[in-house]
Amino acid sequence: KNFDPQGDVSLADLRHVIDAAKEKNATHIFFEDFISPKLSESVAREINGTTAIFSPMEAYSTNQISNDSYVLVMDRNLMVLSEALDCG
Numbered sequence: 001k002n003f004d005p006q007g008d009v010s011l012a013d014l015r016h017v018i019d020a021a022k023e024k025n026a027t028h029i030f031f032e033d034f035i036s037p038k039l040s041e042s043v044a045r046e047i048n049g050t051t052a053i054f055s056p057m058e059a060y061s062t063n064q065i066s067n068d069s070y071v072l073v074m075d076r077n078l079m080v081l082s083e084a085l086d087c088g
Helices: 011-023 040-048 066-085
Strands: 028-032 050-054
Touching: 011 040, 028 040, 028 066, 040 050, 050 066
Parallel strands: 028 050
Antiparallel strands: none
16 A cells, blocks of 8 residues: 555554564664654554664755765665665
C-alpha cells in the first residue's frame, strides 16, 4: 500500500506498517529530510528499531543543489543505507 507522507495516516495504516515491518524483521525505519519524523519514530519504537534519515533530491530546489552538494547528499545516503543494512 502506498502512503502519502503529507496526508493523514489512520491507525489501521500505522498498524499495517508496523505489522509489515515486524514480519520482515525490519530494524530501521527511514524518513525523509524535511518531513516530520514522528510517525517513523512511533513505528521504530513498536518494532524495537531505529530511525534513519534519507535525503531525496526532490526535497531540494535547483538553487540549493550543485554538483558537489549532490555528491555529498548521495554519499550521506549511501552511508545511512550501508549502516542500516549492515554492509559496512
